[in-house]
Amino acid sequence: MVSKTRKPKVVHKPAFTDGAEFSIATFQLLKQDGTLYKGAKAPDLEKDQALRIYRAMVYTRVLDERMLAAQRQGRLSFYMQCTGEEAAVIGSTAALDDADMIMAQYREQGALVYRGFTTDEFMNQMFGNEEDYGKGRQMPIHYGSSELNYMTISSPLATQIPQATGYAYGQKLAGEGHCTIVYFGEGAASEGDFHAALNMAAVHRVPVIFLCRNNGYAISTPAAEQFAADGVAPRAYGYKMDVIRVDGNDILAMFEATRQARRLAVEDNRPVLIEAMSYRLAAHSSSDDPSGYRSKDEEQIWRDKDPILRMKAWLQAADWWSDDDEKQLQENYRREVLETMKRAQKRPPPPLDSLVSDVYQEVTPELARQLDNLKAHIRKYPDAYPKTAEQAKGGA
Template structure:
């Protein structure tokens, strides 16, 4: 049982005067803030981070354009949050588990997910690891230890606690990082996850991307407290707030968080203060809830511009390298998109696999019924589905009709 000091006066405590500072290393011009120290980040890893940031930005720009052209149904951009996502992913072991919300494609890019793999998922073709069952941007990769994204908000947060508990029992020195926005932190799953993590002392890093908006709801209308970070104290959890547009600060904070998580089995909450420069999704119009002036002010804090300035000061990057990288990535994105668009959809039979070891009779009956339906109305379905059986005899039509009238 928790013991506390006694008092004999009814004095209420308030957190109104309490504010958590924001850890920062890099100024926007690439110089270090007074008193700040660079993390232990060598040239190879720094360039890997930067190139992943550029690749993510190029992918986002091209795929949003593809959605506007009607070539893709849906997309969500990471634009403006690349330092928060990629800087934190770079501080992990490549075998640590990543549980993402939906705006963390940069972490996959850093770990080596190719444009082909991105495109196969976005277009749901036969090479998509998810077999076309998910909407676009719901990536997953077993080999890169990136749990498949699910649409319901915040479900990944308690799942991360459970997964990290398994890592603790396995004793292999690994942890889980789970990403979410400040809006998701208002879900009950957030509180349940933090409580479980501290009670069971599991190696998990809760990484909140506080980008100012839960779709159209500004953070000032979401909570009265000083952001999300102070909630950690209610669970006796270690916490740090960091400038989410400062890749060096994010990297060092996550390094330290991982040490606490893996060596001491102490869960950690990181709140990265950043900004979503893009719309919430391709279905959103941010002009309805925020001003152009606000967006431009944050565009001046672009995390990619800041890191590039630091790299140039270090002598690790220059304009020629930048142009060559941009040109190559843009060409690669266009080439891979064209390939992905031409690939057929997954085989229809894959709809009923991966649920049970063997396809159950009920699922097989449903699949057979679906095939008959597609054969009867081929014009309503894409080429891949119509190719089931282009020619049906009169007897087939009679058999199909009888089955659809209750034969099953």
């Protein structure tokens, strides 16, 4: 069926097109030296919020550095860094209402930092101890917080994208003026879930922001080998969806683009696709070695575009930040992360019964049998397993 929104153009000779005539510009406001581009206007950011954003960026970088080191020391099994993409994540989160839902991929810890997730909460999840909200069932970096409206991360790629459309549809029906933002990489945009989600969102006009972090690589596959078109942004045309491409290392541009995208989503129920052009300065994960597929020279080009240094220069130009402030902040965060990590490591794992206690409304006979077998196995080989708090006190 032809859309009723406008009369289709008719021609009488075959006319093929590959869409190359559509070129999407990149939205930028802030130069690397902290000054604005000519004709650019900074968003209306108060000093307190600007500093909150910057502190979240610095904290995320410190957390990443410390936890990757912990993984290398054998203290943690796995980690993924946000390094180089802090502006894309935190700048967009800062433009939202705290009641808006965030559905992350696995590199958006900065969004949680901005919303107030504590160092204890990060560590409890990564070490899977008795205070972990997920009860030790997930691998590290699979955070979640109902209090902060941050949906728990799942490992399968792109599953959160159609879930975001469905959740946003519920927000539309509720009519309380909230939206959902969903983060994913350009590699995930090649999954069928991406297309299904965008089509559903456009057809049903739901308040959702699709934020693609185009960081150059899907693990080891460069963007040039992932798609023939001009990135991910042009795909929005196929779904008649609003779209904008942004310099993902420009904190001001990310904030302003997301702020306006949220207005379209909430006020007009218009889904929006944002393609944030950035670079993954770190490895894909602690299991990856990027030296096998990219050069140090390429990485250095992007290190010179570091989003944290760019925002720091802007804050200093506004006389809102100093080198002494920076030194103190870095020292405080490093101390906090290290001390909290040591505490979290000493906490016992969750009770064994929590493995099955809330999988179903009532524990099934099969799960009960498996739990009994597990307890018998641990009693037989007690030295091979850490003791839960309950076991340490003499329990089963």
